[in-house]
Amino acid sequence: MSKTGLVRFGARLAAAAAVVLAVSGVAEAATKVRVAFGDIASTESLNLLIAFERAKERGVEVEGTFFKSEDLAAQAVVGGQADIGIGTPYALLQKVKAPIRLFYQISNLRFYPVVNTEFYKDWKDLDGQEFAVHSRGSGTEAIMNLMAQRNGIKFSNFSYVPGSEVRAGALLQGNVKATIVDSAGKRLIEEKGGGKFTFLDMAGVNATDEALYANTNFLEKNAEAVNILVEELLKTTREINKDPKVVVKLREQYKLLPDLPKDLESEVEPYFTDAVSADLYPNDGGGAEAVKADFEFYTLAGQLQGDAGSLKAEDFWVFEPLEKARKALGS
């Protein structure tokens, strides 16, 4: 390319960049709800993605941004770069008094403690042993602290292995002897474990895994959009709870996650069937009872400080959008 050609090419490139910038600027100007996810979009977020598509049909443009962790998503909401976040930012609300409130419970914490039967058979065998959880201060660590307390045992220490699928793999390969996994990890262990592993009973642990939250300012100013969003979420959740297979159909209908590989595609239906049978998605989108359970759990987890009984739901949640949606849909 000659020198003048190069200059011309550069000029065109600059012009193209200017056009792209201008167009994106116009798009920004349209009213839309920016949702900050704490993880990449995967099979597990299909229920949300479907509800967001339906909200779109009713005029609420939802734009998702996928962050590396829930903390970053929360920072985006606090900093005003996102309107709605996904996660359980109880600590952020309590400690720094961030002006945000939770308003919809997406899912319950559902995890499965699993042990290698060559070494352990039940809870008592785990006394004084090492146990692998997600990270320090995580929900999985809190669950295991709670279970240790209930079973009158004490772990020698926790090892931290982030990612349920990583822990499931480590268990299958024999790198860890006891760990806790999510439902996808559970299915993997059941399929490939050859009966070498057993899941320990864990009744009665209830807490929110993921919830929607937003700035109080945003919730007030965009009440209509929030109501539509909550209504569609509740409707979709109830539909999935009634028939998990509907996710496959709706995914095709809305062309969601078009790049999902074939082997993961076949996982969609079993994942949601398992999730529904484990009561992962609350039919009512949360409420006073769920918040109370959260206070107990997250106090134990170290995310919330003080006596769980003295915490007030209204300092953390707003229930109006949920109540309106329940009224509209019938509870």
Place this chain on the structure above:
Amino acid sequence: MSVQTNSQIAGGVDAAREGAATTATSGESILLWRLASIVLFCLAWEIAGRIPINVAFPPFSEVVMAFGRIVADGTLPAAFLDTLQPLVIGVFLATAVGIVMGVGMGLREELEWAGVPVFVVMQAAPMAALIPLITFIYGIGLTAKVLSVIILALPVIALNGYKAVRNVSPSLRAMCRSFLGSRRQEIFKVILPDASPMIFAGLRLGISAGFVGVILAELLITPTGIGDLITYHRSIANYSEMYAAIATIILFAAITVGLLERIEIALFRPEKKEHA
């Protein structure tokens, strides 16, 4: 020419200091200016935290208190021990390999052709992007962390070693040859002594790159040590503790590198002693 390259690579900071030294009248007033700059920084931090510019940005005084708490409960010293392990192993290996490779490349053209482009690419590339690749091959243990220290520290150590040897004064080498010195004597009695200040400067830069490597590894691979303190306190919204951990590791790195600079000046650069 050789002097110019020397100062370009290793002496950026020194040059700035020299400038400051010439404008100031005595050593005492330099110290005063430095202290004033630190106080000003802390003050700006305190004000920014009190406005606050972000709910997650605590004022300086709270961070100092949080620092006291994490020192008292032993988590910070324990975290430092955890972080230093891959750092020390990594820097040690990078130094050994880097100096040998660097000097080798400076002395032999074959090695130069084979090695220099690789190190130049490594130095220019955003190596943080490679850390996920390391975990695919070496897992999430100590090896992966040591490796991430090495890939950040090695290029700068090796390239400085290479340039140090290349920049040895040709008249010194000619002198050695005219005195009928052997190749061995030329290397050990002329080249290495003349190159050592710059090799040492490379070491200093390599160690500061190693700090970057170890913290990146602790944030991107598995949270341990200081990286764990940062992620843990962020996850439970203890921002004062988080900033205390961040500030401490920055301070520690700065002091370590500063001390190395002093050693460098004391050992190899007597002409700069009076300004330091």
